[in-house]
Amino acid sequence: MVFFSDVHRGDNSLADEFAHNQTIFAYALEYYNKLGYHYLELGDGDELWEYKKFSLIRSAHSDIFYLLKKFYDDSRFTYFYGNHNMMFRNPNKVKELHQFYDDYQDIETSLFPGIKIYESMVLKDEKSQKEVLLVHGHQGDTTNDKLWFVSSILVRYFWRNMHVIGLKNPASPSKNRVKRHKIEKRYTKWIQNHGVGILCGHTHRPKLPDAGTPPYMNTGCCIHPRGITGIELINREFYLVNWYIKGDDFGQLIITRKIVKGPLKFEDL
Numbered sequence: 001m002v003f004f005s006d007v008h009r010g011d012n013s014l015a016d017e018f019a020h021n022q023t024i025f026a027y028a029l030e031y032y033n034k035l036g037y038h039y040l041e042l043g044d045g046d047e048l049w050e051y052k053k054f055s056l057i058r059s060a061h062s063d064i065f066y067l068l069k070k071f072y073d074d075s076r077f078t079y080f081y082g083n084h085n086m087m088f089r090n091p092n093k094v095k096e097l098h099q100f101y102d103d104y105q106d107i108e109t110s111l112f113p114g115i116k117i118y119e120s121m122v123l124k125d126e127k128s129q130k131e132v133l134l135v136h137g138h139q140g141d142t143t144n145d146k147l148w149f150v151s152s153i154l155v156r157y158f159w160r161n162m163h164v165i166g167l168k169n170p171a172s173p174s175k176n177r178v179k180r181h182k183i184e185k186r187y188t189k190w191i192q193n194h195g196v197g198i199l200c201g202h203t204h205r206p207k208l209p210d211a212g213t214p215p216y217m218n219t220g221c222c223i224h225p226r227g228i229t230g231i232e233l234i235n236r237e238f239y240l241v242n243w244y245i246k247g248d249d250f251g252q253l254i255i256t257r258k259i260v261k262g263p264l265k266f267e268d269l
């Protein structure tokens with residue numbers, strides 16, 4: 001399995017914070033698809049606060065959706081919603097994911113027919129009986145959970161324009177360290193109260209814990225200035241990975257994958 005979250009796919013304009021990483025993300029998806037991974041996207045995959053219509057995002061990143069469709073058609077794609085794509089709680093809105101208009105062929109064609117949108121899921125290891133809650137993570141953050149509608153309007157009409165001129169929202173947990181720590185503390189408390197680990201996104205801060213500490217894992221995001229981060233689960237072991245562009249010995253740019261931390265065994269959670 002591979003987990004990414006907070007891809008924030010947008011319209012490929014200057015306001016699209018994912019645009020500069022799309023080549024890296026597409027290459028990573030190709031890698032995971034070839035190796036038969038199941039891709040779980042833990043929320044905020046599509047940036048519906050800034051762009052109301054999913055069709056705009058679909059056509060701006062058609063190469064990415066072409067790859068995602070390969071996973072989906074092979075039952076290896078699971079879509080969770082986060083605060084930025086919470087609109088997909090509405091079954092009518094989900095229909096926008098079922099098909100799209102193919103400009104080249106001039107026809108409506110299927111994308112993710114019958115897709116199910118999840119808020120959360122529990123991943124249970126049969127051998128150790130340990131459990132991990134898969135969820136986006138805004139549930140531990142009031143402004144982004146209960147007040148999501150107000151925040152979404154602010155983002156659509158104010159912050160989107162600010163992004164174009166290079167300014168970021170300082171109150172967003174992804175940009176604010178104090179807020180991020182507060183949310184991380186809440187996750188840890190929840191883990192201790194429930195005896196279940198958490199694997200989420202939302203804060204944009206990647207995290208793989210040490211064995212014996214509270215099992216709080218975070219994928220990080222795909223809009224970082226230098227590459228994307230995610231979590232792989234291979235043979236009951238978790239790895240935190242980073243994909244980025246670097247120069248090789250000949251000065252040619254290559255996309256590369258680095259294990260930042262791990263392995264962390266399921267039984268050590």
Ligand SMILES: [Mn+2]
Nearest residue numbers: 044082083202
């Ligand atoms: Mn979020």
